[in-house]
Amino acid sequence: MQKFILLLLDQLSFLYKKSDIDYEQLRSIVKIKFEINSRKASGMLGQSASGKPTSFTFALVIYAVFGLVTAFVLFLQNSALISYGILYSYILVFTIMVLITDFSSVLLDTSDNTIVLPKPVSSKTVFAARNTFIIVYIAQIVLALSAGGIIITFILFGGLAGLLFLTSLILITLLATNLTFALYLGVMSFTSEETMKNAINYMQIAMTVLFMGSYQLLPRLIDNLENFTQQLNFETWMIFIPPFWYATMQGLLQHQIEIAVLPLLSVVLGIVMPFGLMVGIQKFFIPFFNNKLQDLAIQNKEEKSKKTQTVHSAFSPSFVLKKLFQLKPLEQAAYVLTVQSLKADRKLKLRIYPALGYIVVFIIIIFVSVNKNNENLFVDLHATHHYLWLIYFCGFLLNTAQFETSYSENFKARWIYESSVIQHPGQLISGSLKANQMYFMVPAYVLVSIGVLFFWGPSTADDLVLGFFNCSLITLINVWLNQRLLPFSLPEDARMSGNNFARGLLIMVIIAALCGLHYLAILVPYGVSVAIVIFFASYWFVLNKIQHLGWKQITTQ
Amino acid sequence: MYPIRESVTAIKNKTDFCHSKKTDYLTALIPLKMTAAIEVQQLSKRYQEKILHELNFSVSEGEIIGYIGPNGAGKSTTIKILTGLIPDFEGDAIVAGMDVRQHAIEIKRIIGYIPENAALYDVLTPLEFLEFVGHLYGLEKDKTILKANELLKLFGLETSRNDRMNTFSKGMRQKVLLISGLLHNPKILFLDEPLSGLDANAVILVKEVLQQLKLAGKTIFYSSHIMDVVEKISDRIMIINQGKLIANGTFAELNEQAQSGSLEQLFTNLTGTGEHKEKAMQLIDIIK
Known part of the structure; x- marks a missing residue:
């Protein structure tokens, strides 16, 4: 495959030479x-269970399956504008997502x-080589994503529509890559590397949420899709949405859209924008880009030291709140370590924060499922106990955070635990658990509580108190039964090598059991109040057990 | 022990044959009359604050310069400017008679640069990496492989030449980096902590290689923390502190001025870090 691509590139060498680029060097890079990439894992699909890198070919097969499923939207033949608009949006968003997750580095x-x-x-030459490498990879991904769409288009709409689809894909690839480059370069021109990396980190988190969320939400929204595809005319807003530029081309070809100024402008934008962006980037950004990277690599050291200072602030809310936990000295050490890592470690953020974003997805799912059959959303919501889902989702969040904070790329630093005089390493676990509660679960729980009180009323206040202890108890039980892992003591790739399915099943059983007991308590008069006392006592009992864990009881994997 | 003489001969002689036409052409661009290999005037660099302050120095052809200074003094920044990696600076920097700002690519063809951090594509094998480097210099593939193999053997890496470098120790990576800097037979060498992580035998080998490269007429700009090596191999020593050049001369000259006895003593005197004994005693008091 590589040889074929390089051969193809050779045919385009004249373009590079014309742009004053040393083609031989570019080819070599x-x-x-x-x-190098073939020897590394694909970022979005991560690593296989065996810990070996997932092959790119396998990733392409997965992308092709995703693409095929989405391409079925083309069977809604009454509006090429909308069906192709959806498909192109999917391809464009997915491509930008892959660019951000896989190619930021x-x-x-x-x-x-x-x-x-x-x-x-x-x-x-260096920038052109990077650019070429990325475009070639993205082109392969776009081709895999669109394989289903290409076949369906050729079969349903004929050769001309198929060729137009292929041309659109080339333009979309160029548009996606150049849009992402322009975004990065634009951000970089007025920010530092640290800020840039943080911004990318948050984009990656948002994309992960979007990706996972869309697979939850799309099937639920599909019912409404049929009405949506009745849209036949070109609307003004479509001119601002790039996928519709290309969908308009299909609409015009299939004579579903009348030839007018706006649709034609849309077509022109679809052709001009990818190349316009490319020329703009080549002309204005490239010389600046590499100099900036060089400067950033040097500035980086100073910024890191500044960042560390802010983490140490003794007046931060988390510092004050941690006093409330009455931490033992060893717990305090683990607490500070965990909080600092949650603030500074981007990889850790990327593993944990998407879970936080799923709350939003979860809320939408609840609303969509309630709203599906009924007219008055608020009255219907009030009559349900759906808030229990939201409450116990926070238990899942805390558990995710506790699990992820056991792994680190700097896991070898665990020597500090082993070489210190520590009688009860369980306190390291409880310290990190309290940090995760404080830093991760409490903010989420406060947000959820505000939402629950707003939509379901003040009568749910006792449920929220009980839920808080239960969410913590879920993680405590899971730690006690399954995950006696010291904070940041295991290599990151070990996350995938264990018995993930069994671990997931166990946590689901614990959540279901406590949520079920909570539900039963609601049905009994004063049940929730009694349950608060019982589960609060259970919380302290299990926490105490964990704090007294000895070295022999710690899981080292 | 490494076969030192053999290694030096390999680098000195066997490198000449694989220059491409492109390299010869660009070498011809260099002015024939050239007394200073490196010339720096009023060189300054600023990020948030000024890192280099109006440096002035010149290095003759065939000279070995020991460039020393404490951490953060500006050694690596100076080298990055001279190798064309930082184009944005104040003052003048001339390498091989060419202005660094205007002729960065031409300069890069005739210099070798060994950076401070062993930056390599570590999922590649040393042989793959060196072949890639050779390609960037426009060297012929077969000859590059032949030479890379010989150099890997001389540095004791022949059995690891097909292993991925992510399994290598720091010293092994440093050796590959050194080879990559010498592969195209550069006229001027910029070495930023080249002995970092090397074992004792490799250090001896590199010292010998540097001496022999000097005899072959190469100019070497050598930045290091290892004082005894700098003292032994350098024709001239420049000491930089807080971005300012505070000493420039032969060891004998500097020693005579400062009455220090050793380069280490001279360095601590000049850079104001001479209170080591007091600090050590303070440390003992603290840990008590």
Whole structure:
């Protein structure tokens, strides 16, 4: 495959040479990047259970399956504008998502600056090589995503529509890559590397939520899709949504849209924008880009030290609140370590924060499922106990955070636990658990509580108190039974090598059991108040057990 | 022990044959009359604050310069400017008679740069990496592989040449980096802590290699913390502190001025970090 792509690239060498790029060097850099990438895992699909990198071919097959499922929207033949609009949106969003998750590191890779730029290679060639490498990869992903769409288009709408679809895909690939580049370069022009990396981190989190959320929400929204696809005319708002530029082309070809100024403008934008962005980036950003990367690599050290200072602030709310937990000295050490890592470790954020975003998805699911058959949403919501889902989802959040904070790329630093005089390492676990409660679960729970009180009324206040203890108890029980892991003591890839299914099942059983008991308590008069006392006592009992865990009882995997 | 003489010969002689036409052409661009290999005037660099303050120095062809200073003094920044990696600076920097700002690519063809951090594509094998580097210099593939193999053997890496470098120790990576900097037979070498992580035998080998490269007429700009090596191999020593050049001369000259006895003593005197004994005693008091 690599050889084929390089051969294809050779045919385009004249374009590079025309742009004053050393093609031989570019080819060499692209080739080595392919080789490096083929030996690494695909970011979005992560690593396989065996810990070995997931092959790119396998990732492509998965993308093709996703794409095929989405391409079925084309069978809604009454509106090419809408059905292609949906498909193109899917491809464009997915492509940008892959670019952000998988290629941020490639685009912002300063190793090129230390390895390649000291050699007699111009920054223009280096940037073009990066660009080419990314576009080739993205093109393969787009092709996999669109394979189903291509076949369906050729069969349903004929050869011309198929060719137009293929042309649109090329334009979408260029648009997606150049949009992402422009976004990165624009952000970088007025920010530091740390801010940039943080911004990318939050984008990655948002994308992960969007990706997972869309698979939950789309089937629920599909009922409404049929009405939506009745939309036949070109509307003005479509001119601002890039996927509709290409959908308009299909609409015009299939004579479903009348030839007018706005649809034609839309077509022109679809053709001009990808190339316009490309030229703009080449002309204005590239020389600045590599210099900036070089500068950033040097500035980085200073910023890191500044960041550490802010974490140590003794007047921060979390510092004051941690006093309320009455932490033992060892717990306090684990608490501070966990809070600092939650604030500063981007990889950890990327593993934990999407779970927080799922609350939003969850809320939408509840609303959609209630609203599906009924007219008066608020009255109907009030009559349900759906808030229990929201409350116990926070238990899932805390458990996720507790699990993830056991793993770190700097896991070898666990020597500090082993070389210190620690009688009850369980206190390290309880300290990190309290940090996760304070830093991660409490803010989420406060938000959920506000929502629950607003939609279901003040009568749910006792449920919220009980829910808080139960959510903590869920994680405590899971730690006690299954996850006696010291904070940041295990390598990241070990997360996937264990018995994930069994772990997931156990946590679901615990959540279901406590949620079920809570529900039963609601049905009994004063049941919730009695349950608060019982579960509060249980919480302290299990916490005390964990605090007294000895070395032999700690799981080391 | 490494076969030192053999290694030096390999680098000195066997490198010449694989220059491409492109390299020869660009080498021809260098002015024939050249007394200073490196010339720096009023060189300054600022990020949030000023890192380099109006540096002035020149390095003759065939000279070995020991460039030393405490952490954060500006050594690496100076080297990055001279190697064309930081284009945005104040003052003038001329390497091989060419302005660094205007002729960065041409300069890069005739210099070798070994960076401070062993930056490598570590999922590659050393042989793959060196072949890639050779390609960037426009060297012929077969000859690059042949030479890379010989150099890997001389540095004791022949059995690991097909292993991925992510399994390598710091010293092994540093050796690969050194080879990559020498592969194209550079006229001027910029070495930023080249001995970092190397074992004792490799350190001896590199010292010998540097001496022999000097005999072959190469100019070497050598930045290091290891004082005894700098003292032994350098023709001239420059000490930088807080971005300012505070000493420039042969060891004998500097020693005569400062009456220090050793480079280490001279360094601590000049950089104001000479209270080590007091600090050590303070540390003992604190841990008590």
